[in-house]
Amino acid sequence: MIDTETGQLAIKGGPKSVTKTFPWPIYDETEVQAVANVVRSGQWGNPDCADEVARFEQAFAAYCGSKYAVTCVNGSVSLRLALIACGLRPGDEVIVPPYTFIATASVVLEINCVPVFVDIDPQTYNLDPACIEAAITEKTKAIVPVHFAGLPCDMDAILDIAQRHNLRVIEDAAHAHGAEYKGRKLGSIGDAGSFSFQSSKNLTSGEGGIVITNDDALYETMNSLRNVGRLPSGQWYDHFNPGCNYRITQLQAVLLSEQLKRLDEQTITRNENGLYLDSLLADIDGITPLSRGEVAILHCYHLYIFKYDKTKFGQVPKHEFVAMLAAEGVPCSAGYPHPLYKQPVFQQKNFMCYAIPESVDYTQVYCPEAERACADEAVWIFQQAMLGTQGDMESFAQAIRKIQLAL
Template sequence: MMDTKLAFYGGTKEVQAPFNWPVFDQREVDAVAEVVRSGQWGNPDCGDLVARCEAEFAAYCGTQYAVSCVNGSVSLRLALIACGVKPGDEVIVPPYTFIATASTVIECNCVPIFVDIDPETYNLDPTRIEAAITDRTKAIIPVHFGGQACDMDAIMDIAQRHNLRVIEDAAHGHGAEYKGRKLGSIGDAGSFSFQSSKNLTSGEGGMVVTNDKELYLMMRSLRNVGRIEEGQWYEHYNPGCNYRITQMQAALLSKQLEKLEEQTQTRNNNGLLLNLLLADINGISPLTRGHGETLHGYHIYIFKYDPIFFGNTPKNQFVEMLAAEGVPCFKGYPEPLYKQPLFQNKNFMCYAIPEEVDYTQVECPEAEKACYQDAVWILQSGMLGTSDDIASFAKAIVKIQLALTA
C-alpha cells in the first residue's frame, strides 16, 4: 500500500533516485592526472590544452572564436569592455537573474537599466525594451534563463535599429538552441559560466564566444594582462588582468563537453515529459515553450505554483515539502535584483553613475511576482533522470496536494 504520509512529516519520500552532479568517469580523472604528471599546469606558457578547449567550444557553439577566463562574471565584463562601453553608459538587463548580470555592468562604471521579464518564459521581455532605451544606452544583456532561449529575433532587431551591442548571458544556456542556433552564437558575444552547478562545469571558469575578430582580440588581451598577439611578454597595451584558466580546467572541460549534447537532449526530452505530466495538476503551470527554442537546456525547470490549490500553503513551505519528497528543487530568487542592498543603497564605488539614478523607484511587476509568489525551480541534475524519475516528480506534487486538501 502506498504511503500517503508526507515525507516532510516522516513518511516515505516519493522520489528515491539520487541526483549527483557533476557526472564524470575515468576519462576526466585520467585527463587531469595527465596534466598533473606533466608538471605543466599553467597557461599560456605550458601546453596547448586551453587553446584546444577554446577551439572545441567555439566549434560546438558554431562561432569562429572563444576566449576562456576564470568565471562567467569575468566573461561578461570582458565582453562589455570589448564592446566599447564607456563610463556612464546604460546597459539593459533583466531583474530576474544572478547578480553578476548587473554587477558586472557596475564594475564597468556603467548603469544597469532593469527591464521586466515575460511571465511566460521569465526571460527579458522584448516588448518592454524600447521604452527603456535612451541616448546613453549602449548594450543589451538578454539572459537565457534556466536554459530557455530568449526571443533573439526581436532583441536583435531592436539592437540593430538602435545601434546597440547584444551580449548573450548564456550561463544557463550550454547546448541549448534558438531556431537551430546554439545560444551564445547569435549576439555580438555570448558569455558562459562553468561554475560547479552549471550544465557544463570545471568547478569554476568562463568563456566568451564571438564571430567578431576585433572583439575576440580585445577579449584575449583583456584576460591576459593587456598583452596582444604580436607583442612581447612585457608589453601591455590594454588594461587587462590575469583572468586565465588552468590546463587542468581545460582538460576537465574538454571531457565534459563530450557529454554535453547527449545530456542536453535528455534534459530537453525530460522537460517535455514533465510539462505533460504537470499540465493536469491544478495550481501548477510550467513555463511555456514555443518561443523559438529548438532545444531547451533546462538548467532550471520552472513552474508556477498557486497556493489556492494546495490549501493556501505558502510557496516556501510547499518547496520544503517537495524537497522532503526527494525532488531536487528550490524556491528561486527571493527578490529581484534591484531590491538588493547593492542597488537600494547605491553601494557602487564607481565615479560615473549619475546621482539621479534611483533604484528605490524601480518596479518590475512580473519579476516581483515570480520571486514573491509563483516560481518553483527543479534543478538540472534532476532533469538527467529516467522517465520514471520524472514521473515521480509529478507524483510527489500530487501527493502533497492531496495531503494539503484532504
Template sequence: MTKTALAIHGGEKAVKTTFPWPIYDEQDVQAVADLVRSGQWGNPDCAGAVADFEQQFARYCGSKYAISCVNGSVSLRLALIACGVRPGDEVIVPPYTFIATASVVLEVNCVPVFVDIQPDTYNLDPTAIEAAITERTKVIIPVHFAGLPCDMDAILDIARRHNLRVIEDAAHAHGGEYRGRKLGSIGDAGSFSFQSSKNLTSGEGGMVITSDDDLYRTMNSMRNVGRLPGGQWYDHFNPGCNYRITQLQAVLLSEQLKRLDEQTRIRNENGLYLDSLLADVAGITPLSRVGEELIHPYHLYIFRYDKAKFGQVSKQEFVAMLAAEGLPCSAGYPHPLYKQPVFQQKNWLCYALPDTVDYKNVSCPVAEYACTDEAVWIFQQAMLGSRSDMDAFADAIRKVQHALIK
C-alpha cells in the first residue's frame, strides 16, 4: 500500500463531510416566532410552554416529575440540596467529567471525594466506591460520561446498603437507556443540561427529574425563589433563587425533543458500526458497551489510543492529524478535576473544606492516563452522519497510522 500524504502535510482530507449543529428547521423557527409574537416571553409562574415541556420531558424519561432550570449545574445543585446534604458532608464524584459535577459540591459547602473511573468505560468504578465511603458520605453522583450508561445496578446496590442518595449526572445522556429505563430516571434524581453542545439543546438550560414527591416539592420551590403551590406571589417558604428558564427556551426544546429518538437511534447505530470498523485497527480500542441492554446516545464517541501502534506519536499530535483529515475530534480533558486550581489551591471560597482534605495527594491513575495519553473524542454531531461518513472516520485513522508506521 502506497503511503498517502496526510492532510496536515498538504494531502487531501479523508473526511469531506461537515456536520452542523444545532439542527433545526422552519418548525423550530415558527414555534419561536409565534411565542415572540405572543409577548409571553417570561416564566413567572412556571406555567405555559415551560410546564408543557416539563410534562413532555418527564413522560419521555419515565419519571413522575421534571423541573426545568437555567443550566445543568444548577440542576445538580438543586438535587444535592433537596437530598439533604449539610456542610462538611461528602459526595462521591468521578474525576473525569466537566467541572460542574464537583464544583457544585463545593457550592453547597460539601466535600467532593474523587473515585477513579473504569478503564474500559471511563465511568465511575463501582469496585472503588465502597472504599471511599465514610460516615460523612451522603450522595454518589455517577456521570453517564459521553452518554455511556454507568453500571447502575452495582451503584444502586452500594447506595442502598449504605443509605446513600444517587444523583445521576445525565448531561451527556439524553435519550440513553439502561436495561429498558431512560438514563436519569434510575437514581433518586437525574440532572440534564441543554447547553449548546448537548444532544438536546436550547443554547442553555437544564432539567432535573425525579419520582420522589419530597424531592420534587423542594426542588420546585427552590428554583422559583422559594415559593410553594397555593402560596401568594410574595410568600417565600424556602431558600431559593430565580432559576427559571424562559418560554422561548421551552418551545424550542419541545420542538427539538421531537427529533431526539431518531437522532439517538442514528448515533447508537453509527457507534456500533464504527466499533466494528475499528476492531481490527491496532492501537485503537473503543470504550466498552457493558451488556446489550442499553442505548448509547453518543454525546461523544470515545476510543482509547495506544501510541506504541502509531510510531510513538503523542495523543495530542495524533488528534491534530485526525482533525486535519476533517474528523471532528478532540484530545479531551488535559487533566482530572482534582488537578484544577480550585482544588489544588483551596482558596478562601472553599471555606467548607476541612484542613484534612488535601487534593494534592489525590491520585486516580485511570483518569490521569485517559487525560494524558489515551482518550480521543469524536463529537456527537459527527455521529449523525451516514454509514459512509463512519467509513471515512475509520479510513482517516488508518491513513494516519499507515503514514506513521515506518
C-alpha cells in the first residue's frame, strides 16, 4: 500500500491516494433483460400499457409506507404536482432553503408563487427550523424542507410550525431514497414527498420522478395533473384539470423496479460507511463531518458532506483543496458556488410570472450560513463512492491527511 500520508501530492505528479473507481449506476443482466422484455413486447407507453408503471408505483409506495405514489417525468415536476395539488394560488409564499438545486424554488415560480429563502442549520445544511417562523406572513402557504444529501431534516420541529400556522409540508426528498427519520421513510412524513430518478440519484432510471402521499384528495389531483387532467371516472377525451402529459414509460418503470430491489442494501452500506468516515475525519484538525442530529435516523448519503477549515490547511481556499482531493482520486466536488437566491433568475427577476409582487427583491436576501457553506466550507463526496469498502473510506481520509501534511 502507498503511504498516502507522506510524499508528493498527486496534483503535482505524485501517486494517487485512491486508485479505485466507483461506477454508477450499478446494474446487471437483470435490468438488461427487464428492459429487453418490454422492448420485445411492443408495449412501451403509458397509460394505454401501464402495467409496469402501476407495479412500480405500488411497490415504491409500499416501500415508503405511503398509500399512494404518482410517477412523472422528473423530480421537478413531482414537486410542481404536489404544490398545485396542495392548493397554492398565484402570489402565495413558499418557504424554501437556499442550499439546494434550482428546482426547489423554480417550480414555485412556475406556479406563480413566491419562494421565500430561509437559512440552513450550520450543523446539518438543512433548513433551520429556528429561522422559519420569522419568515412566515399571511401569504405563506407551504414549507418545502429539503433532505439535503439524504440527511433528514428536523421534521418534528417543521411539522409543529406548519400545524400551528396551517401550512402544507412538501418534502423534497430528491436526495433521500431509503433514508429514515425516527423509523419513517423520508417523503412519507409531510403532506407529500417528492423524489427524483435523475441519473446521479441513489435510485435512478436516467430521468424520472415520483410523489407519494397518504391523502386521497392530493393523490386524485396529482394523478390527474400528470395525465393531461383526466380522471379515472372520465373518458379518454375528458379533461377535468389543467394537467399535461408528465407520464413515464414502461421502460423506465422496469428499470426502477429492478433498482428498487437493490436500494435497501445500498442504503445500509452508505449509512455504515458514512458513520465510519465520520469517525475517521473527526480526528483530522480542520475537517468537521456534518451532524446527523440527535434522533434516530438512517442516512442514505446521496452526498457525504464535510466542513473544511482553510486555517488548518495553510490558508488554501476550498476550491484549491477540492482540486487536490480530486487529483488524489476521491470523487468529490466543492458543491454549489453560491446560494440559490444569487442565481440570475432571482437577481434579475426573470420570472415570466404575473403574480410576483414588485416588492420582491432577491438582491437583498442574505443567508449567512448558506453563504459560508458555498464559499468556504462544504465539500461533497459523491454517493457512488459511499458504496465502497471500509478500506476505501480509510483511503479518503488518508488523502486528506496527505494534503494537510503537504501544505
